[in-house]
Amino acid sequence: MGEEKQAAKSSVGVWSTVKPFINGGTSGMLATCVIQPIDMIKVRIQLGQGSAVEVSKNMLKNEGVGAFYKGLSAGLLRQATYTTARLGSFKILTSKATEANDGKALPLYQKALCGLTAGAIGASVGSPADLALIRMQADATLPVAQRRNYSNAFQALHRICGEEGVLALWKGAGPTVVRAMALNMGMLASYEQSQEFFKNSVGLGETTTVVCASSVSGFFAAACSLPFDYVKTQIQKMQPDAEGKYPYTSSLDCVRKTLRNAGPLRFYTGFPVYCVRIAPHVMMTWIFLNQIQKLQRTIGL
Numbered sequence: 666m667g668e669e670k671q672a673a674k675s676s677v678g679v680w681s682t683v684k685p686f687i688n689g690g691t692s693g694m695l696a697t698c699v700i701q702p703i704d705m706i707k708v709r710i711q712l713g714q715g716s717a718v719e720v721s722k723n724m725l726k727n728e729g730v731g732a733f734y735k736g737l738s739a740g741l742l743r744q745a746t747y748t749t750a751r752l753g754s755f756k757i758l759t760s761k762a763t764e765a766n767d768g769k770a771l772p773l774y775q776k777a778l779c780g781l782t783a784g785a786i787g788a789s790v791g792s793p794a795d796l797a798l799i800r801m802q803a804d805a806t807l808p809v810a811q812r813r814n815y816s817n818a819f820q821a822l823h824r825i826c827g828e829e830g831v832l833a834l835w836k837g838a839g840p841t842v843v844r845a846m847a848l849n850m851g852m853l854a855s856y857e858q859s860q861e862f863f864k865n866s867v868g869l870g871e872t873t874t875v876v877c878a879s880s881v882s883g884f885f886a887a888a889c890s891l892p893f894d895y896v897k898t899q900i901q902k903m904q905p906d907a908e909g910k911y912p913y914t915s916s917l918d919c920v921r922k923t924l925r926n927a928g929p930l931r932f933y934t935g936f937p938v939y940c941v942r943i944a945p946h947v948m949m950t951w952i953f954l955n956q957i958q959k960l961q962r963t964i965g966l
């Protein structure tokens with residue numbers, strides 16, 4: 666009997682540990698299924714193919730509706746790794762910090778630090794899937810001879826390992842991690858802070874609080890992360906020239922050349938579409954997460 670109780674306690678302990686990771690990954694994957702077309706347009710804009718309307722018309726005309734979902738397998742894999750790690754670790758970090766704070770609400774700077782840390786953890790885990798996603802989305806913009814023609818995310822990862830080596834899976838990981846830290850600082854800290862404000866100060870109900878807080882979270886996530894996302898995209902999609910030289914030697918080199926040749930506003934290329942892409946994904950991630958948690962409470966998980 667004692668052994669059964671011990672096993673039950675152990676099972677509950679394991680579930681309470683893994684639940685934030687499972688919930689985070691599931692909510693992120695559901696949001697990605699809805700947002701993938703907007704993300705595809707955002708990448709094409711950053712690659713210099715025109716405005717959102719021009720990109721959409723050209724994609725429909727030349728590639729068909731399926732082009733908007735190219736890279737979906739990589740997007741889902743990215744959420745299964747990146748979002749699982751970042752939301753799960755953020756929940757654990759904030760819980761530990763709250764315990765250390767004697768159960769009191771955390772100040773904004775502590776939430777921001779937890780967000781930065783969770784973003785770094787998530788990006789480190791999810792960088793290979795992110796690389797595959799960017800390459801698959803950018804493939805159609807390259808000359809036919811230079812296209813990689815990955816059929817899905819797993820084939821992309823397999824070919825990258827075989828053709829470029831295992832460490833190539835983390836190509837561009839530096840800017841990916843920095844971007845994730847900026848995004849998650851804006852997303853996670855602002856959501857927690859806004860949730861407290863709308864619930865405690867304004868007195869909104871649970872659903873309205875989640876919607877309002879997730880809207881604020883989405884805006885700050887986009888504003889904080891776009892410059893880093895631009896650099897990350899440029900590094901990950903670059904190809905060597907005829908002499909085997911890459912256009913940028915590092916992320917800092919990309920920043921310097923972009924500032925010199927185009928000015929600081931180039932880092933905010935496609936901001937409206939990026940904001941439209943990031944904000945709804947953030948909002949839906951939080952909303953899906955809230956609904957998953959409500960369902961678990963209902964069935965006693």
